[in-house]
Amino acid sequence: MEAASRVEMVSEGGLTEVPSQYVQPPDARPNLVDGAGDASAIPTISLSSSDSAREAIGRACRDWGAFHVVDHGVPIHLLDRMRSLGVSFFRDCPMEEKLRYACDSTSVASEGYGSRMLLGAKGDVVLDWRDYFDHHTFPLSRRNPCRWPVSPPDYRQVVADYGDEMKKLAQTLLGLISQSLGLPPSCLEEAVGVIYQNITVSYYPPCPQPELTLGLQSHSDMGAITLLIQDDVGGLQLFKDAQWLTVPPMSHAILVLVADQTEIITNGIYKSAQHRAITNANRARLSVATFHDPSKTAKIAPASHLITQVSPPCYKEVVYGEFVSSWYSKAPEGKRNLDALLC
Secondary structure (H helix, E strand, O other): OHHHHOHHHHHOOOOOOOOHHHOOOHHHOOOOOOOOEEOOOOOEEEOOOHHHHHHHHHHHHHHOOEEEEEOOOOOHHHHHHHHHHHHHHHHHOOHHHHHHHEOOOOOOOOOEEEOOOOOOOOOOOOOOOOEEEEEEEEOHHHOOHHHOOOOOOOHHHHHHHHHHHHHHHHHHHHHHHHHHOOOOOOHHHHHHOOOEEEEEEEEEOOOOOHHHOOOEEEEOOOOOEEEEEEOOOOOEEEEEOOEEEEOOOOOOOEEEEEOHHHHHHOOOOOOOOOEEEOOOOOOOEEEEEEEEEOOOOOEEOOOHHHOOOOOOOOEOOEEHHHHHHHHHHHOOOEOHHHHOOEO
16 A cells, blocks of 8 residues: 555554665665764855855855855745745645655656655665655746645645745855855856756655664755755764764755756865755654756756866766666666766
8 A cells, every 4th residue: 555655654553664665775774883974064144235145155155065044135034934834744635645656666756745766676776764745836827726725724835935935045155155166157057948847745654663764865966956944953964074974954054965967067165065864763854855857858967167188078968867867777876877977
């Protein structure tokens, strides 16, 4: 039954051992004994001044591939409400109702309620300890609120408003990232083309053996830029300087993650952020990630402004749809799909 495949259902009923399909290979398991390092040094950047933000963003993209933004212009009440709606769906909505919105598990990044992210035959892929709801929000031709939960009554309007605000922020950030490299502000957005936005609410139930599992395996995001908020539980980790660092939650800040296509367009000057999510035995965790990607037909290559005789292209041109297909079918395993494009 489809309900039985949801982590929420697997985790109920006093489960003491994780089913084998969720057990990570030894080299991928989190080290919860010694603990991870602390990513509290991750930059927090105010967007109140474009000049200072531009320089700080450049340093953060070069050193971290990630940073928090404050004074970002997104209403705080909207961030709080988006989180609370996610909690309401996963904790309060009956399973029968949830399954009305089930996504197509055989299709890449299909809209709706699901658990399995990667394609492939059962048994070939270790599953993440996570359920999710994916909303397609841009272009507007993809936005169909009838595919989203009807309860609470403001759910659909909040998701639409949240998507609008996140797109504006993403466009501002892409402009600042471009300018931080001495490029025209429109350079990155023009290279990306029409922005395809998905909002994914992820729910990580308590796990009886968190030392064996991952809520989300190690990867970098496929698209251009990801904007993420999380609750106060924590569990997001960044890979930096050969170690995993835990990102402390900041309730009213937004975490910006540089994604793979931005690494390609910037010719590797800015690196996409390799990250993962760990689980815990006591508390469920929730996050909301808003992805901003090119169209599947877009051709992505290093920006011509950055290519010289002494700085040749570091990456081959790629059709974004082919990159996505590889990511979902071969599994990310860190950044191997991006590394395959190195010249």
